[in-house]
Amino acid sequence: MNKDIPARADVMIAGGGFAGLALAIALRQGLGDAFTVVVADPALDHPIADARSSAIAAAARRLFSALGVWDEVVSHAQPILDMVISDSKLEDVVRPTFLTFAGEVAPGEPFAHMVENGRLLAALHGRAAADGIVLASDAVARFATGPDRVAVTLAGGASVETRLLVAADGARSALREQAGIGTVGWSYGQSAIVTTVAHERDHRGRAVEHFLPAGPFAILPLTGRRSSIVWTETTAEATRILALDDAGFHHELERRFGLSLGELSAVGRRGAFPLGLKVARSFIAERFALLGDAAHMIHPIAGQGLNLGLRDVAALAEAMVDAARLGLDCGGATVLERYQQWRRFDTLSMGLATDGINRLFSNRSDVLRLARDIGLGMVERLPALKELFIHEAAGITGEVPRLLKGEAL
Numbered sequence: 052m053n054k055d056i057p058a059r060a061d062v063m064i065a066g067g068g069f070a071g072l073a074l075a076i077a078l079r080q081g082l083g084d085a086f087t088v089v090v091a092d093p094a095l096d097h098p099i100a101d102a103r104s105s106a107i108a109a110a111a112r113r114l115f116s117a118l119g120v121w122d123e124v125v126s127h128a129q130p131i132l133d134m135v136i137s138d139s140k141l142e143d144v145v146r147p148t149f150l151t152f153a154g155e156v157a158p159g160e161p162f163a164h165m166v167e168n169g170r171l172l173a174a175l176h177g178r179a180a181a182d183g184i185v186l187a188s189d190a191v192a193r194f195a196t197g198p199d200r201v202a203v204t205l206a207g208g209a210s211v212e213t214r215l216l217v218a219a220d221g222a223r224s225a226l227r228e229q230a231g232i233g234t235v236g237w238s239y240g241q242s243a244i245v246t247t248v249a250h251e252r253d254h255r256g257r258a259v260e261h262f263l264p265a266g267p268f269a270i271l272p273l274t275g276r277r278s279s280i281v282w283t284e285t286t287a288e289a290t291r292i293l294a295l296d297d298a299g300f301h302h303e304l305e306r307r308f309g310l311s312l313g314e315l316s317a318v319g320r321r322g323a324f325p326l327g328l329k330v331a332r333s334f335i336a337e338r339f340a341l342l343g344d345a346a347h348m349i350h351p352i353a354g355q356g357l358n359l360g361l362r363d364v365a366a367l368a369e370a371m372v373d374a375a376r377l378g379l380d381c382g383g384a385t386v387l388e389r390y391q392q393w394r395r396f397d398t399l400s401m402g403l404a405t406d407g408i409n410r411l412f413s414n415r416s417d418v419l420r421l422a423r424d425i426g427l428g429m430v431e432r433l434p435a436l437k438e439l440f441i442h443e444a445a446g447i448t449g450e451v452p453r454l455l456k457g458e459a460l
C-alpha cells in the first residue's frame with residue numbers, strides 16, 4: 052500500500068468500500084496519471100470480515116467490466132438464471148410460487164450475478180493499487196472548506212488539500228454530519244441475518260425469496276453448491292436467533308429454507324445488520340459530495356443498495372471527467388449540481404419502492420396477503436410488466452451513464 056500521502060490531490064475520497072474504490076478507479080482511468088486520487092480508510096489495511104454476498108445487477112457488472120475489475124471476480128460470480136417468489140406463513144408445508152422471473156436482460160446476459168463481498172472488495176483494492184491510486188490506511192478526521200480547496204485532516208495527522216472531498220464513508224457517515232447534511236428516514240425495527248450455506252443439490256442458478264410474515268427470507272445462489280442467506284426478522288428475534296448454538300441455529304434455518312436442495316450445512320459465519328431507510332437531504336455541499344450508503348441506505352429486500360451506490364459512482368465520475376476534459380473545475384458547483392440532479396430522483400424512487408414492498412409483505416394480515424397475492428398473480432400473467440421489472444432491477448432504465456453501459460469514460 053502506498054503510504055506517501057501527497058499534500059495536494061485533485062480528489063480525496065473518504066471510504067475505501069465498494070463505492071469509494073470504484074469512483075477512484077473510474078476517475079484515474081478517465082483522467083490519467085496526472086490526476087491525483089487519494090482514498091483514505093482505516094479498513095484498507097485491516098479489512099472487516101463481511102459475511103455478506105451481493106447481487107450485482109447487469110448495469111453494475113458492465114461498470115466493473117469497463118473498469119477492468121470483473122475479470123478478477125468472474126470465476127467466483129454465480130449468474131442468477133431465474134427467480135421465484137412465494138408468499139407464505141412459516142408453518143406452511145407447501146409454499147406456492149406466485150411470481151417467477153427468467154433472468155436475462157439481453158440474450159446471454161443475466162440480469163444479476165451473486166458475488167461474495169470479500170472477493171469483490173479484494174478485486175477493487177487490487178485494481179486501485181495497480182492503477183496508482185494513493186491508498187492511505189487512515190480515517191478522515193475533519194475538513195475545512197475554502198472557495199477553491201478543501202483542507203482535509205487525517206486522524207494520523209497528515210493533511211491534504213483537494214478540489215473535492217467525496218464522503219463514501221458508509222451509512223453512519225460522520226463526514227455527512229460534519230458537512231451539516233441531515234437525513235430523512237426511519238428504522239424498520241428489523242434486522243437481516245446473513246450467512247452462507249452449502250446444500251446437497253445444485254440450485255441451478257435459481258434465487259428464491261419467501262415472503263414470510265416477519266419479512267423476506269432470501270436464498271441467493273453462489274458458486275458451487277452454496278447459497279447466501281438474507282433472512283429478515285424483528286431485531287429482537289434476530290438477536291435471539293444469532294445467539295443460538297449451532298444446532299439451534301440450524302433448526303431455525305431449516306424451518307425456513309426447507310429441504311428442496313437436500314441436507315444443509317452452514318459454511319460461513321453469521322452476522323446481523325439493522326435495517327432502515329435513510330436518505331440524505333442533499334447529496335452535495337460546497338466542494339463536497341456524498342456517495343453510496345453515505346447518501347442513502349435502503350432495505351436489502353431487492354438487493355439494490357450497492358447497485359444504487361455504483362450508479363452514483365458512474366454519474367459522479369462522468370460529470371467530473373466531462374468537466375475536467377473541458378478544462379473546468381471538476382469539484383465546482385456545476386459538476387456537483389449535475390451529479391445531484393442525476394441521482395436524487397432515482398434514489399428516492401428506489402428507497403420508497405423497497406420501503407413499500409417491505410411494508411406490504413412484512414406483516415401477518417390475511418387481507419393484505421390476499422391483496423398482494425392477487426397483485427403478484429397479475430404481474431405473473433403480464434410479460435411486459437415482468438420485463439420492465441427485470442430491466443429496472445438490472446439498472447438499465449432511464450438516462451444511463453456511460454460506465455453503466457460498459458463504455459469507457
Ligand SMILES: Cc1cc2nc3c(=O)[nH]c(=O)nc-3n(C[C@H](O)[C@H](O)[C@H](O)COP(=O)(O)OP(=O)(O)OC[C@H]3O[C@@H](n4cnc5c(N)ncnc54)[C@H](O)[C@@H]3O)c2cc1C
Pocket residue numbers: 065066067068069070071091092093094103104105106107189190191192219220221222225226243245281324342343344345351353354355356357358359360
Ligand atoms: C444484509 C444486507 C444485504 C445486502 N445485499 C445487497 C445486495 O445483494 N446487492 C446490493 O446492491 N446491495 C446489497 N446491500 C447493500 C450494500 O451492502 C451496501 O449498499 C454497500 O456495502 C455500501 O457500500 P459503500 O461503499 O457505500 O459503504 P461501506 O461498504 O459501508 O464502506 C464505507 C467505508 O468507509 C470507511 N469509513 C468510515 N468512516 C470513515 C472515515 N471517517 N474516513 C475514512 N473511511 C471511513 C469504512 O471503514 C468502510 O470501509 C446489502 C446490505 C445488507 C445490510
